[in-house]
Amino acid sequence: MADRYDFHSIEEKWQEYWEEHDVFKTVEDPDKEKYYVLEMFPYPSGKLHMGHVRNYSIGDVVARYMNMKGLNVIHPMGWDSFGLPAENAAIKNGARPDVWTHENIAEMKKQLKSLGLSYDWDREVMTCREDYYRWTQWFFIQFFKKGLAYKKKNAVNWCPSCQTVLANEQVVDGKCERCKTPVGKKELSQWYLKITDYAQRLLDDLDKLEGWPDKVKTMQRNWIGRSVGAEMQFEIEGFDKKLDIFTTRPDTVFGVSCMVLAPEHPYVKELVTPECQAEVDQFMDKLQYLNDIDRNSTTLEKEGCFIGRYAINPFNGKKIPVYIANYVLMDYGTGAIMVVPAHDTRDFAFAKKYGLDIIPVVDPGNPEIDLENLEDAFVAEGTMINSGKFDGLNNKEAIEKITEYAEELGVGKKSINFRLRDWLISRQRYWGVPIPMIYCDDCGWVPEKEENLPILLPKDVEFTGKGQSPLTTSKTFGDVVCPVCGKPAKREMDTMDTFVDSSWYFLRYTDARNDQEPFAKEKVNYWMNVDQYIGGVEHAILHLLYARFFTKVLHDLDLVEADEPFANLLTQGMVLKDGSKMSKSVGNIVSPVEIIEKYGADTARLFILFAAPPDRDLDWSDAGVEGSYRFLNRVWRLVQEILEKEADASGAKENDTEAGKLYFQLNKTIKRVTDNMSTGRFGFNTAISAIMELVNEMYRYKETEHADSGLLKDCADRLVLILAPFVPHLGEEMWQRLGHEQSVYFEKWPDYDEEALVLDTVEIVVQINGKLKHRMHVASDLSREELSEQVLADEAVQELTAGKTVKKVIAVPGKLVNIVVA
RNA sequence: GCCGGGAUGGCGGAAUUGGCAGACGCCCGGGACUUAAAAUCCCGUGGGUAGUAAUACCCGUACCGGUUCGACCCCGGUUCCCGGCACCA
Numbered sequence: 001m002a003d004r005y006d007f008h009s010i011e012e013k014w015q016e017y018w019e020e021h022d023v024f025k026t027v028e029d030p031d032k033e034k035y036y037v038l039e040m041f042p043y044p045s046g047k048l049h050m051g052h053v054r055n056y057s058i059g060d061v062v063a064r065y066m067n068m069k070g071l072n073v074i075h076p077m078g079w080d081s082f083g084l085p086a087e088n089a090a091i092k093n094g095a096r097p098d099v100w101t102h103e104n105i106a107e108m109k110k111q112l113k114s115l116g117l118s119y120d121w122d123r124e125v126m127t128c129r130e131d132y133y134r135w136t137q138w139f140f141i142q143f144f145k146k147g148l149a150y151k152k153k154n155a156v157n158w159c160p161s162c163q164t165v166l167a168n169e170q171v172v173d174g175k176c177e178r179c180k181t182p183v184g185k186k187e188l189s190q191w192y193l194k195i196t197d198y199a200q201r202l203l204d205d206l207d208k209l210e211g212w213p214d215k216v217k218t219m220q221r222n223w224i225g226r227s228v229g230a231e232m233q234f235e236i237e238g239f240d241k242k243l244d245i246f247t248t249r250p251d252t253v254f255g256v257s258c259m260v261l262a263p264e265h266p267y268v269k270e271l272v273t274p275e276c277q278a279e280v281d282q283f284m285d286k287l288q289y290l291n292d293i294d295r296n297s298t299t300l301e302k303e304g305c306f307i308g309r310y311a312i313n314p315f316n317g318k319k320i321p322v323y324i325a326n327y328v329l330m331d332y333g334t335g336a337i338m339v340v341p342a343h344d345t346r347d348f349a350f351a352k353k354y355g356l357d358i359i360p361v362v363d364p365g366n367p368e369i370d371l372e373n374l375e376d377a378f379v380a381e382g383t384m385i386n387s388g389k390f391d392g393l394n395n396k397e398a399i400e401k402i403t404e405y406a407e408e409l410g411v412g413k414k415s416i417n418f419r420l421r422d423w424l425i426s427r428q429r430y431w432g433v434p435i436p437m438i439y440c441d442d443c444g445w446v447p448e449k450e451e452n453l454p455i456l457l458p459k460d461v462e463f464t465g466k467g468q469s470p471l472t473t474s475k476t477f478g479d480v481v482c483p484v485c486g487k488p489a490k491r492e493m494d495t496m497d498t499f500v501d502s503s504w505y506f507l508r509y510t511d512a513r514n515d516q517e518p519f520a521k522e523k524v525n526y527w528m529n530v531d532q533y534i535g536g537v538e539h540a541i542l543h544l545l546y547a548r549f550f551t552k553v554l555h556d557l558d559l560v561e562a563d564e565p566f567a568n569l570l571t572q573g574m575v576l577k578d579g580s581k582m583s584k585s586v587g588n589i590v591s592p593v594e595i596i597e598k599y600g601a602d603t604a605r606l607f608i609l610f611a612a613p614p615d616r617d618l619d620w621s622d623a624g625v626e627g628s629y630r631f632l633n634r635v636w637r638l639v640q641e642i643l644e645k646e647a648d649a650s651g652a653k654e655n656d657t658e659a660g661k662l663y664f665q666l667n668k669t670i671k672r673v674t675d676n677m678s679t680g681r682f683g684f685n686t687a688i689s690a691i692m693e694l695v696n697e698m699y700r701y702k703e704t705e706h707a708d709s710g711l712l713k714d715c716a717d718r719l720v721l722i723l724a725p726f727v728p729h730l731g732e733e734m735w736q737r738l739g740h741e742q743s744v745y746f747e748k749w750p751d752y753d754e755e756a757l758v759l760d761t762v763e764i765v766v767q768i769n770g771k772l773k774h775r776m777h778v779a780s781d782l783s784r785e786e787l788s789e790q791v792l793a794d795e796a797v798q799e800l801t802a803g804k805t806v807k808k809v810i811a812v813p814g815k816l817v818n819i820v821v822a
Numbered sequence: 823g824c825c826g827g828g829a830u831g832g833c834g835g836a837a838u839u840g841g842c843a844g845a846c847g848c849c850c851g852g853g854a855c856u857u858a859a860a861a862u863c864c865c866g867u868g869g870g871u872a873g874u875a876a877u878a879c880c881c882g883u884a885c886c887g888g889u890u891c892g893a894c895c896c897c898g899g900u901u902c903c904c905g906g907c908a909c910c911a
Contacts, residue, residue, distance in 0.1 A: 004861080213826095213827095214826065214827080215826055215827060215905075215906080216826095217826090218825060218826045218827095218906070218907095219825095219826080219905085219906050219907080221825085221907095222824090222825065222826090222906060222907045222908090223906085223907075225907075225908095225910070227910070227911085229911080245911085246910095246911065247911060248910090248911065249911080260911095295909095296908085296909070297909080298823085298908065298909050299909090300909075302909075325909095326909085327909040327911090328909080328911075329909075329910070329911090331910095332910045332911075333910070333911065336911095337911045338911085339911090340911095344911070345823090345909090346909055346911075347911085349909095417910075417911090418910095419907085419908095419910060537905085540905095540906080541906085610834095610835095610846085610847070611834060611835085611847085611848095612834065612835070613835080616828095616835090617904095618834085619833090619834070621833085621834070621848070623833095623847095623848055623849070624833095624834070624847070624848055626848085627847055627848055628847085630847095630862095631847085633861095633862090634862090637862085672838095675838085685834090685835075685836090685846085685847095686835095686836070686837095686845085686846080688846080688847090689835090689836075689845065689846035689847070690845090690846080691846095692845095692846055692847075693845075693846065696846090699863090763842095764842095765841080765842050767841085767842085767891085767892075769891080769892090770841095770891065770892045771892095772842055775842080807891090808891060809891090810841090810891050810892075812841060815841055815842090816841055816842075816892090818841080818891055818892060819891090820891050820892095
């Protein structure tokens with residue numbers, strides 16, 4: 001009789017019910033407040049892992065809760081289905097990438113459905129399907145027309161293993177983000193999206209994102225890397241062009257002792273004097289043997305080489321030598337710097353090595369620092385010296401004053417530099433969106449006519465895994481006529497980075513079947529923004545930055561009202577096993593399919609939500625899963641037992657009775673769960689523990705004399721309502737058995753009885769000198785004074801304070817009284 | 823180096839943001855039911871000292887110090903761990 005519940009048949013039953021009755025289908029309803037909850041869509045690898053289960057369980061609880069709260073919830077799912085693994089399968093065992101991908105999608109969709117997730121599958125999106133990538137191409141053309149897409153030859157990141165170029169964001173510690181192979185450089189002509197035009201807005205608007213974790217905002221700020229300073233021009237003797245440098249320390253311009261250019265700086269070739277040529281060549285040779293990681297290492301010794309020229313400091317007319325050096329990078333600022341050894345640690349090291357002047361221009365005002373013989377660069381705040389009319393100023397003020405002065409002299413101006421680079425989106429791979437551009441010898445790069453979209457991926461290609469894009473092997477793809485002049489022309493052979501696809505999928509969900517436009521305005525504007533976005537922190541800069549950029553551009557193109565995509569963001573922690581990430585090589589993978597088979601989806605969901613707060617890493621525990629399973633069986637049995645008893649409502653709700661206690665607990669629980677579910681709190685683990693306490697209390701009450709079965713039934717009803725978002729199959733089943741006709745998904749989230757939470761008497765704590773000594777029950781509505789009086793009059797308290805002088809009494813109504821004695 | 827986050831029992835984690843530290847769960851121990859086991863139910867469970875015992879007292883939220891009647895929480899300093907950025911001028 002104390003049987004375990006049959007989750008197999010229950011879960012199957014309700015999954016069928018939801019599907020047959022279109023329970024999760026949503027349509028726009030202007031009279032209802034909407035709620036858009038979204039989980040990051042997966043790459044269809046074919047197999048669900050625990051990270052997915054966690055991600056979608058969180059989203060599903062939010063979606064189901066918000067629906068019960070009466071909001072019009074949109075909760076879609078789709079597939080980030082372009083990408084390398086499909087192509088690698090093609091290279092390895094001749095699979096067709098499209099077939100391979102669709103098989104994987106079918107398998108994963110089956111697994112997703114077995115979790116009982118509340119998706120509106122009518123909105124399903126696949127980025128690899130023509131009906132989607134047609135619009136990705138269309139957006140690219142809009143970007144191009146706005147001057148936000150351009151092709152440029154540049155030294156780019158090349159992954160030799162993936163045989164393609166990578167964006168800066170995809171290079172982590174000098175290695176490929178996907179396959180961890182060290183990334184090299186290649187000189188290639190590639191397509192870029194001009195994300196740098198949006199650097200300032202992307203930075204500023206982070207302040208608007210109150211519902212984002214600080215961690216992610218900080219990461220984006222670091223990545224965008226804004227720094228304020230000045231650009232200044234230095235004349236070079238015997239050279240007609242001026243040398244442009246960027247500095248954040250214009251205040252130190254009187255302390256410049258040399259100029260340094262990046263070795264790749266375009267002026268270098270022209271500037272090197274014949275006497276220095278040999279030495280410069282030697283230096284360049286040495287640099288060539290360094291890979292990118294070493295070249296950028298902070299520990300690399302600072303080395304350089306004099307190139308035979310002198311520059312003139314426009315502020316003091318001083319003649320200073322011009323060098324090239326390994327620590328100056330061509331792709332930041334102007335690729336040239338002024339060297340101020342006294343106030344920059346790198347410059348200091350460089351000056352020491354080459355015997356350059358070290359001229360202090362900021363006085364620390366600290367007698368312990370010997371300005372004539374600095375042992376280190378002084379980089380903190382101080383007073384200006386050796387700087388002509390600026391002497392005596394605080395150096396922070398001098399930054400502004402000297403910049404203004406430079407402007408007067410016409411040798412410089414305020415300047416802001418970003419670390420962010422433009423987004424390189426060309427990929428030399430097959431399984432991606434063809435870039436809809438055509439090269440004509442006469443017209444240059446022109447976009448394909450919009451009515452010709454989509455430009456379909458050709459099927460007659462070979463997968464060699466080597467060299468150029470597989471599209472080049474197609475006999476049908478490359479040759480076209482120029483859309484402008486009609487002459488023979490060539491198609492672009494590269495495809496787009498898949499991060500382009502995922503930069504707008506959340507917009508497509510709002511109108512996924514539209515074949516006239518990417519989405520209808522009224523639909524996208526009804527549903528956007530995403531109210532709650534949930535996914536892994538690994539996308540903190542990649543996807544989340546690109547998606548913000550895309551949304552802003554589409555906003556500027558007047559396609560969407562929103563200019564930020566995601567109002568609230570939850571970055572969920574990883575699922576670990578025995579303290580480390582689940583992986584094939586470690587052999588510690590727990591398969592969701594097996595867990596669902598053994599315990600059911602409801603148990604898996606409950607455990608994963610209960611074991612840790614969602615933003616923290618979660619260590620998988622088999623014993624913990626058992627515990628969650630035990631709890632669900634406990635609830636199941638409780639509800640069965642209550643149903644077996646005849647309901648005889650009497651409704652005793654006084655605080656001092658057992659029934660009153662239960663009624664109080666019920667309302668407290670509803671309040672706690674409700675509070676924990678509100679946006680931004682994500683207290684799923686504590687919400688569940690509150691429900692567990694209620695269940696314990698119901699068990700206790702059930703065994704008391706004269707237990708009121710009407711009250712128990714009432715409790716069971718509400719227990720099921722608040723539990724249902726977490727364990728939806730069991731929720732539906734119990735709800736039905738409790739005699740309700742409608743799906744629990746459509747029921748209203750229960751309110752709690754505020755009055756029931758106000759007790760007539762409360763237990764308060766009595767402290768003597770801050771230490772807990774005694775407890776007593778008092779009326780809950782006592783004032784401070786009444787409370788102190790009553791406590792001091794208490795017999796036990798008198799005993800505790802006997803023979804001591806009461807110096808002070810602090811009373812906090814409803815909480816405690818602290819008696820300070822001497 | 824700069825920035826962000828963190829450290830609480832044997833374990834995962836609670837604590838309405840200054841008011842009973844350790845909720846809830848796991849593990850472990852004891853008991854009930856059972857011929858027995860499983861399942862289930864009940865009880866105990868931070869450490870220490872004293873006591874046959876009810877109990878009493880002491881210590882305890884990484885470390886040192888401060889503010890306060892009162893600190894896991896606020897302030898100053900230190901250590902360690904995780905994440906991001908980094909020869910970025």
